[in-house]
Amino acid sequence: MEWFPAPEYWQGRLIFQRGLAVVYALAFLAAVLQFRALLGERGMLPIPRYLARTPFRRSPSLFHLHYSDRFFAVLAWSGAALAVAVALGAADLVPLWASMLLWFVLWVLYLSIVNVGQTWYSFGWESLLLEAGFLAIFLGNDTVAPPLLVLFAARWLLFRVEFGAGLIKMRGDRCWRDLTCLYYHHETQPMPGPLSWFFHHLPRPLHRVEVAANHFAQLVVPFGLFMPQPVASVAACLIIVTQLWLVFSGNFAWLNWVTLLLATTAVDARTYPVLPDAPPVPAPPAWFIGAVLAYVALVTVLSFWPIDNLLSSRQAMNASFDPLHLVNTYGAFGSITRVREEIVIEGTDDTHLTADTVWREYEFKGKPGDPRHRPGQWAPYHLRLDWLMWFAALSPSYARSWALPLAARLLCNDPDTLRLLRHCPFPDEPPHYLRARLYEYHFSTPRQLFRERIWWRRTLIGEFLPPLTLERIARR
Incomplete structure (x- = not known):
């Protein structure tokens, strides 16, 4: 099956998986350091109280089996340790099935936290991390070439993140259409960063250019991801540049980092060689091909609801349509605060x-x-x-x-x-x-x-x- 392996994306897979593991580690670390006050047995929104009124089918989580603050800490620390190991290359040192198991365990552990996190975990980047983390299970490791179908699933996820954010802006606040939103946004965003003061004081004509460039990056560039190379690589690199701009101008947790990591999976190493060539590997085993085909079929079916949301005049931002957060819809800043x-x-x-x-x-x-x-x-x-x-x-x-x-x-x-x-x-x-x-x-x-x-x-x-x-x- 010559269409299945895509060794030209070996480097992209490497960067994506290692980077995603680092994000997982930070997410688990944040859970460890903050959960007692926010969600613990004596927290502001205690997990035991939430579990008592929420059935497993609505909020699948290991904590339905047992909850204590000590158990939460053990689970979160275990997730952090496993994520660090994967970031250091552990998933590439084990057989393919074991690598997939490592990624699956990371996903289950973090899903268990998100699904009991209530208001504190109601951000779109939680779903993004879970969806990207589930996708990473089927990208394989160093024993197989990256599956082309899963790489296109990554582009489909990246498309929804970018295009969804662009649509919600055009359908939302008028300042996005008249190019004036960044007169206010750098100052009024949720958590300004160390450079936000300087971005805010840029000349207003440059703010209008920023908005216009944002519209191009979110409404036009994502379609290039599905074009032949080198167009797809150019589109991915443009997304990476715009995401780095957002990293420098504010604090949006890991939203921008996961987005740019997804973009690396669309960069063809033959167009932009930055790492050594992929080593020769045998054909993927039949069971792995079957797992990939099942995953792609699942994404195809579950994509109905995000597509319907994108086409709706009442587009929702950052919505999950299943409790496993497998295929979600995304968007940000449909309205901008002026003060x-x-x-x-x-x-x-x-x-x-x-x-x-x-x-x-x-x-x-x-x-x-x-x-x-x-x-x-x-x-x-x-x-x-x-x-x-x-x-x-x-x-x-x-x-x-x-x-x-x-x-x-x-x-x-x-x-x-x-x-x-x-x-x-x-x-x-x-x-x-x-x-x-x-x-x-x-x-x-x-x-x-x-x-x-x-x-x-x-x-x-x-x-x-x-x-x-x-x-x-x-x-x-």
Whole structure:
């Protein structure tokens, strides 16, 4: 079956699989370091409570068999260790069936976390990692050449990521159509990065060029992925360049990294030789061909719903149509926020509030707070609480299930919760009162940055949470 192996994509498969394993490792590490406060037995949204009301068929997860914080930690650490081993080449040192098993175990472990993650795991890049991770099972290892059909399935996934994002923009906010969205986006995006201030201050004509280039990259270039070489390689390289632009301009967890890794699978090594040629390998075994054909048939059937969503005038962003997240629909920033609002949490150890009460601020790791603190580079790592704080500032409804539990944990200096923060102003004794205020944030001007050393200007809007004590929270 000469059509089946595609050794010219050997290097692309190598880069994709090793890079995806690194992303898996970071995703498991983020779960290990953050789950106790967010999802643990005493977390803000406890997994046991979720499991009690959610059947296995709606949310397949190993945690339906058993849950404890210790078991979660063991599972997540095991996933991280396995992902590191695969990134270092373990999957290429074992037989083909064992390599597929390693990728399958990674997928099962992370699916088990995502499906009980609730609000904290409601981001499109969770589904993207799972779909790409399931695809990686059928790409094989060094004992076979990459299967051409699976490589086209990777292009189909990449197409949905890019084209879905482009369509949702054109159907959504008018500023995408009049090329003005980037007047605001670098400043109002969920978590600006260290270069976002500089991107924001680019000349406005260049912002319009950025938007036009984005439309071309997302609405035109993806079709080139299905053209003959070298057109497909050129399209893939253009996607890689645009994804790196997004990496430099913001913090979007591993969304951009998985997308550009997918693009590497479409680059023909004969067109852009960057690594040694593929070694000679025997023909793939019949059982592997059968597994690949079954996988491709499954993707074909499950693609009905994403295609229907793409064609719909009511296109949904980042939707999964099955609980296994096998074939999903993607999209981002169908609407752009014009003004950045941020929640600032403050505490005081005064037992009686007066006009002279001194309030001290908590500092988060990634989201803006102290105007003098430069935004950091966190992606591809994911700060889940920081991202949800951005959504909560847009509407309190996003925080309805976890705002008061968060306040209660800060009021008792819960160590797991404090580890999610950059700075707690009450290191010895917890505060007596806690409140949250809403501010309007804007990037500082160049003059303010270089003279006053401030990255942000902020103006108080009003109250997000009134002054609370543990007793008041218990009564709610």
